[in-house]
Amino acid sequence: MAHPSLPIAGFRAEILEKVRHNPAVIITGGTGCGKSSQVPQFILDEILKLNNPKQIVVTQPRKIASMSVARFVAEQRGEPFPERKIRQNRKVRQNLTSFSASLKLRFFQQSRVGYSVKYYYHPPKPTGSILFCTTGSVLAMLKKDPLLSNISHIILDEVCPINCWKFLFCCLF
Ligand SMILES: Nc1ncnc2c1ncn2[C@@H]1O[C@H](COP(=O)(O)OP(=O)(O)OP(=O)(O)O)[C@@H](O)[C@H]1O
Numbered sequence: 001m002a003h004p005s006l007p008i009a010g011f012r013a014e015i016l017e018k019v020r021h022n023p024a025v026i027i028t029g030g031t032g033c034g035k036s037s038q039v040p041q042f043i044l045d046e047i048l049k050l051n052n053p054k055q056i057v058v059t060q061p062r063k064i065a066s067m068s069v070a071r072f073v074a075e076q077r078g079e080p081f082p083e084r085k086i087r088q089n090r091k092v093r094q095n096l097t098s099f100s101a102s103l104k105l106r107f108f109q110q111s112r113v114g115y116s117v118k119y120y121y122h123p124p125k126p127t128g129s130i131l132f133c134t135t136g137s138v139l140a141m142l143k144k145d146p147l148l149s150n151i152s153h154i155i156l157d158e159v160c161p162i163n164c165w166k167f168l169f170c171c172l173f
């Protein structure tokens with residue numbers, strides 16, 4: 001469950017209401033109020049009430065931020081979060097169908113929170129989960145599956161005019 005003591009907790013119902021009824025929502029708030037760590041959890045708790053929840057993807061501008069917020073959120077929810085991560089490069093990604101790789105994936109995929117950044121992969125459950133990643137990872141996902149059929153929500157954290165436009169332009173063209 002999300003942390004009830006952070007300022008953003010008081011806006012939970014309003015945020016969920018806006019997210020439910022609008023294709024895009026902009027959330028602003030003071031530093032440390034809980035935007036990055038709590039909003040994905042609000043949405044996760046909601047979609048877990050559905051029969052077939054999909055995945056929530058949260059982009060962070062930096063690799064380190066994706067990894068650290070994923071760990072923080074997993075700890076907050078009491079999710080298992082193994083220390084080990086899968087080192088990924090093109091060759092490893094191509095081999096992810098191999099038997100040992102699928103065993104490895106199953107070892108990680110017990111958690112509802114994970115991350116995917118350049119070189120490292122800490123996969124969460126494929127459905128009903130939060131995946132923290134960098135914008136580049138989402139663009140790679142878009143190339144593979146342009147409809148992002150396994151994803152129900154995308155949260156672009158820390159958008160600034162530069163990286164937001166870069167991302168939107170890449171999606172559109
Ligand atoms: N990786 C972490 N380790 C320890 N505490 C953390 C971590 N990430 C966030 N916190 C704590 O959780 C609270 C909420 O942080 P969060 O990052 O969700 O806020 P935020 O609104 O996104 O802030 P910002 O505008 O600075 O990005 C803060 O008190 C912060 O100190």
Ligand SMILES: [Mg+2]
Pocket residue numbers: 035036037157158
């Ligand atoms: Mg933040």
